[in-house]
Amino acid sequence: MHLASYLGLLHLAELKLARAYLEVTKAHGDEPDVAVLCRRFADQSTAHADALAPFVERYGEDRPEEPERLHSELFGGTRGGGLGLLRDLHDLYLMATECEVTWALVGQAAQGARDADLFAVVERCEGEVTAQLKWLRTRMKQAAPQALVVAD
């Protein structure tokens, strides 16, 4: 059973996403909409990781070697300016996408394992990550023409 690997992967991905949201909150305080929502999303992502913790423990006993190569490094720190904001949101989008697809796969495994508790957590968290993605996409689409065409 390899569910433990995916739970570990997802746990780490949510924690990394939470940290990245916090960094963006701090770096882009002059964009109040970005700062307010990224702060809220950071809390959500931390809560997602916390919600996973008992299941990481439950399935962790027969956890194989963590496949480190599954972890992708998408975020190397924030950037300034209009283009920097767009690049940072783009990074967040890719990181949140990784979380979202992993939640979907963990959801499949939770059903296969008949784990109703885990599936309930998946349903709640996956919905929140989807909402994060929708906002990131909306905000990037709004920022792109100005950042890519007009700004110096």
Place this chain on the structure above:
Amino acid sequence: MVADAGPPPGGRPAGPRGRRPPPTPTAREADLHLAVRGGTNLALLNAIQHELFRGGQVDRDWVAAHAIGVEELEEQVADWPPERAAEVCGVPAGQIREAARILGQAGRLLSTVLQGVYQSNQATAAACQVNNINLLRGMIGRPGCGVLQMNGQPTAQNTRECGADGDLPGFRNWHNPAHIDELAELWNVDRMTIPHWAPPTHAMQIWRYAEQGSVKLLWISGTNPAVSLPELARVRDLLASEGLFVVVQDAFLTETAALADVVLPAALWGEKTGTFTNADRTVHLSERAVDPPGEARADLDIFLDYARRMGFQDSDGQPLAAWDGPEAAFEAWKACSKGRPCDYSGLSYDRLRESGGIQWPCPEGADQGTERLYADGHFPTDPEVCEDYGHDLATGAEQTPEEYRAKQPGGRAFLRAADYQPGPETPDDDYPLLLTTGRSLYQFHTRTKTGRAPELQGAAPEAWLELSAADAAELGVADGDRVLVASRRGRIEVTARVTPIAKGMVFVPFHYADQAANELTLTAWDPVSKQPLYKTAAVRVAKEG
């Protein structure tokens, strides 16, 4: 929802049933005044809906036929019993129940919404809950039943319709290619000329782009952001910055005009001809009574002159815009609005002159306007008609056209559910009071006109701070003392008035340039409407000297 603050002339009458007098004239007339803590409208409204569901006062048959989303809404508000909301919004649970009882038993229900909702935390979400209440009760589209989501000025109603308020003309949907094609055909331009690939850049974002240098020219017409926008120190710096060329078009040399590179003197309403539309959709013709003074010209003439000098042209090399005066522009607008919810095509200057005012929609051939919308319980939510495909109320994320279509609204109204979220700034140890800004009955906006009317200026000559007796006692402040009000953005000095305002909250009117409440407010806006939040800033108050 605060229509006016400040003491009534001739002293304060006692409130109903011997309670302490409410702080505003509107509240004094109320049978029930809910003194909601700033930024918590949504919690209150969710609890009221909770009670409507619990008490069986939802018109289930009407809702099933004419609205969608009731299951999600019922689930959301189930989490908001009055006791929970009371803790958040500071209104006793008994009063919330009483409000729900009044709303739930009313034979008729007319709801009005203004800046107390639109400029507070979770603005759009809360405004939608007011719509919900009328929909849940099936009270819309018949005498005495409706919702007025109003504007601060009649001209603001026009801007909603004609595309100057973050939408496209005639309530067209920038996300709907067919609507863009209609505009391109009307104006005889290539569709790519019309920016429709993203929502129109909202005002607060334009200021941010100016700050970052990617907007280099700002043309400000008939408003006074140097007093009316939040966080004025930032706005003044921006207006004065070297890299930004500022054009101000106004009838008066406002605080903003004083910072402009070019000032274009504009005519006032009595000095030019055009139409106004009120919140009840009544279109009025307002004809020039006197000539504008000096070099002043009508706004339309200024914009058209600019377009001609810039050489704007349509696809056939003809001047864009094609019209040359107010009546020709009205004829073009009739064509633009034709077939849309705000159909003006049956109106004309002559008809408006004869009638004194006609309510849209008034399609071509109709003998009269439309007194009532939604009388048949049909709403303009069809995907081909709708103005917008909707947003996530919590984040402002857009729904895609596919997501919208999947809901199959088919002329039914949307009931929208939202959970309460605290505002972007809440009181803490350093700034322990919550500031709400608002209006005096005697002043309008930034006093550009009312400050020049001696009677009005005399009635409310300067700004003040309202605070509760409990907070005043704690701070050692007495009625009439000069106090310093400070936030993380700035500070002002005003006279204190001890009023029945809720403990923990303070109020300052926003009209006054030299004691501007907006020195204190923060740069933040609603995620959906993008309207700045003027009702939730944390401040501290200290007695002067």
